[in-house]
Amino acid sequence: MTAVIALPAFQALVIFSVLLALKMGAVAFVTSKARFDSKVVLNPEDVPVNPGSQAQAEEALATLRAKRAHLNDVENIPVFMILALLFTLTGCSATAGWVYFGVYFVARTLHTIFYLKAVQPWRTAAFALGQLTQLGIMVQLVMHVL
């Protein structure tokens, strides 16, 4: 079964898919930590798991911010990973894989950092860079199959 794994960009695809998954996991961790530090949880049953916390109708501000950064990831990263896989399956070069997937990973990591640190307009710039990278892959995908 060397067919697929011999694709030039497969190595870059695997490395950056794993890194993107870890980056999303890091935001989930930041959310948990914000909930722990703020001592505010939504689910009453989470009080014993976060000693000293109280169940309230709304999360603390830091938790809400981490959740917004996470939701932005969820809105974008899985779709990118699928398009990156399709791009790899079309036999794109290893260089194309390293550049496209690498730039996207850097853009999304910066987006998360800028979101958590409340840095604008750099957060929007990092978001735009990620979207442009995905647009490049979409153009190449469509040109490949037409």
Next chain:
Amino acid sequence: MTAVIALPAFQALVIFSVLLALKMGAVAFVTSKARFDSKVVLNPEDVPVNPGSQAQAEEALATLRAKRAHLNDVENIPVFMILALLFTLTGCSATAGWVYFGVYFVARTLHTIFYLKAVQPWRTAAFALGQLTQLGIMVQLVMHVL
């Protein structure tokens, strides 16, 4: 590496995966526009990026509506794209690809339009059509591997 890209439904898969990604991007754009028009943002650092806006604890109604439409996309479209890829990998016909992926794309586009325009019960009907299409793919996938 012609193996995978020679799959009969690969062309339809790529076209409709890109179209679904663009459709999700369109909803993100509607969200940004609603935020810009309503002049209400959640993040204080977003005020300078949206001139004349104010940071509040809750988004404007039009923004909330666009975000709900977007969340429904996020809950459904990435999973569909993965199942569509698996279906393609089983060697399904080009016709099956065009019909299943095309109907799903139309159903989800209508769902978004009906959500943003507050049209019921058609939004629910469009949602149901998309789910039925996915169910059809799931049945064929399971029959293929059993």
Next chain:
Amino acid sequence: MTAVIALPAFQALVIFSVLLALKMGAVAFVTSKARFDSKVVLNPEDVPVNPGSQAQAEEALATLRAKRAHLNDVENIPVFMILALLFTLTGCSATAGWVYFGVYFVARTLHTIFYLKAVQPWRTAAFALGQLTQLGIMVQLVMHVL
């Protein structure tokens, strides 16, 4: 095109991808039912679709809980499905597929049940088991391509 579908873990991948998609659909159904039972909806146009309901600014508590369980799925399951597909494409054994994908499916199903029934710390334990399973796949993926 037997190349990909002849991969040892392809059968397990398809079965558990379909089961995970159905599990997510089940949570969406629980959300709809909670909305129907509580007679509280967010969209004014949903009132006629849920006879006897009222449109309010916030969902009922049971609906919010189901939505949180669903969001946790959306944050985790699509990324896992992609990593599982990459793992399958590396030619992992059928046994590895059945064990990794099966344990993840059981962990996520328990996570949903524990979330809906408000059972802690078992919900966190089920979440951790799912994350550990994904971590195992990520380690194997990286080792395979390095």
